[in-house]
Amino acid sequence: MTTQEANELLVKSIYDFDLENLKLAYKNGADINYDPSIIWVKDKHKREFSVATDDSVFSNALWNLGIEIVEAENDDIRKELENKAFPVVKFCVEHGIWLNTYFTSRRGFTETCFAMSNYVTCNSEKILSYLLENGLNPNTRVDGIYTICDDLHDTAHYDESEHPDWAPFEFKMLEVLRKHGGKYSEEILEKRNRLNES
Numbered sequence: 239m240t241t242q243e244a245n246e247l248l249v250k251s252i253y254d255f256d257l258e259n260l261k262l263a264y265k266n267g268a269d270i271n272y273d274p275s276i277i278w279v280k281d282k283h284k285r286e287f288s289v290a291t292d293d294s295v296f297s298n299a300l301w302n303l304g305i306e307i308v309e310a311e312n313d314d315i316r317k318e319l320e321n322k323a324f325p326v327v328k329f330c331v332e333h334g335i336w337l338n339t340y341f342t343s344r345r346g347f348t349e350t351c352f353a354m355s356n357y358v359t360c361n362s363e364k365i366l367s368y369l370l371e372n373g374l375n376p377n378t379r380v381d382g383i384y385t386i387c388d389d390l391h392d393t394a395h396y397d398e399s400e401h402p403d404w405a406p407f408e409f410k411m412l413e414v415l416r417k418h419g420g421k422y423s424e425e426i427l428e429k430r431n432r433l434n435e436s
Contacts, residue, residue: 244268252299255323270333297356304361320362327365337374354386361407366414376420387420
């Protein structure tokens, strides 16, 4: 198996949550952070970071999982989906998958973590908690100064009337974020102002 074939198997394995083939791909030289659409950017300090774009394999796999969980007929099926995905998520984290990749504007005024919304949309308390307990920053900005908590709060309240199937999951994910230190942007700004005043 060539390295490229191993990378392609890794991508398919993550999307399928296929742990055995993921291990095989990794054993044959696949890069755990391989992404066919990877983009590299430099921050204001000239450090390079990979951007987790909307096409990011790991984040998109979690997005797809979230859709399946919402559309599942009952909690037993949801649990099966979660139990199948979790070992793959764990393997990826244990082998160095980038969780907090972000994009900085040319002038370095904003940071945006494209992957964060997909992580939260996995709709699995177990998986999101695991990611947060293993390095995912619950306060990475998703849109300028706005945090994922801001975004999810607004989305969940909107979906209460527009997409009622999604809202309970979104409120649960918001609860998980808050439990793991997630803050609203106004809380971060208030803390910063208090520090500046003292």
